[in-house]
Amino acid sequence: MNELNSEKAIGVFDSGLGGISVVRAIINLLPHEHLIYFGDTARVPYGSKSEETVIRFSHQISSFLKEKQVKMIVVACNTASAVALESLQKNFSIPIVGVIEPGSEAAVKVSKHKRIGVIGTASTIRSGAYRTAIRSLDPDIEVIDQSCPLLVPLVEEDWPHDGVVRQVLESYLSTFQEHKPDALILGCTHYPYLKSIIQEVMGPSVRLVDSGEEVATRVQRTLAEMNLLNPESGDPGKHKFYVSDFPQKFEEIASRFLGRPLENLFKVELEVLESYK
Ligand code: DGL
Numbered sequence: 001m002n003e004l005n006s007e008k009a010i011g012v013f014d015s016g017l018g019g020i021s022v023v024r025a026i027i028n029l030l031p032h033e034h035l036i037y038f039g040d041t042a043r044v045p046y047g048s049k050s051e052e053t054v055i056r057f058s059h060q061i062s063s064f065l066k067e068k069q070v071k072m073i074v075v076a077c078n079t080a081s082a083v084a085l086e087s088l089q090k091n092f093s094i095p096i097v098g099v100i101e102p103g104s105e106a107a108v109k110v111s112k113h114k115r116i117g118v119i120g121t122a123s124t125i126r127s128g129a130y131r132t133a134i135r136s137l138d139p140d141i142e143v144i145d146q147s148c149p150l151l152v153p154l155v156e157e158d159w160p161h162d163g164v165v166r167q168v169l170e171s172y173l174s175t176f177q178e179h180k181p182d183a184l185i186l187g188c189t190h191y192p193y194l195k196s197i198i199q200e201v202m203g204p205s206v207r208l209v210d211s212g213e214e215v216a217t218r219v220q221r222t223l224a225e226m227n228l229l230n231p232e233s234g235d236p237g238k239h240k241f242y243v244s245d246f247p248q249k250f251e252e253i254a255s256r257f258l259g260r261p262l263e264n265l266f267k268v269e270l271e272v273l274e275s276y277k
Pocket of ligand 1: 019
């Protein structure tokens, strides 16, 4: 039995390390919360996998986090939020929040001309999850979306932001040239790392919405509503990181994403993870 109480950790998961951008946003807003992060580094990317597979992986990780007695789960991965959130919410009794709704809400708020752009992985865009969430908030909003499959590997490789990255972005973002949106949702964990060059290519009139940052506010609200916020009088929160593999360049990428070295890092064998339902 998982007794929810305010001192328990918040579980956060992603297909890999990209979701650490979400951890960063939660730490900034809620420095007293304990966090347990799971990055599925052995099975990343999720963005090109089938819905069925992403749902299975998301269930396994959520079961793992639940066993660690987390008080809520944040699905930091846009792809998993897009395809697996509903099924997770049906099957787990703790609060589970994804990044799609908070990102959509923020974009609807800032879009004056009712035209919103969305970029994400192939699976996220194919799912239509952002489109559905935005249209349910305001059916008059025009949504233009574009999958950008090359951006995740470019960020992971830390490719310089000029040259190839700029060319690739110019090509993907040309979708938005004719009917320019006034808000663009960065619908993938990796895109905040390209924020300044995306802003340059889109131009200053377009507001970029970082779904990861927006979810931190949603986490705060959900915990407050349930009386589960960790009191601010105690020590700063402790953070633990679990991964399913230590890939090449792991340390480099991980510390770049977090902005400091990762402490309390553990590996979970894939066979163990696969034993969860
Ligand atoms: N975390 C994924 C997302 O936000 C990007 C990486 C992947 O494809 O797994 O959609």
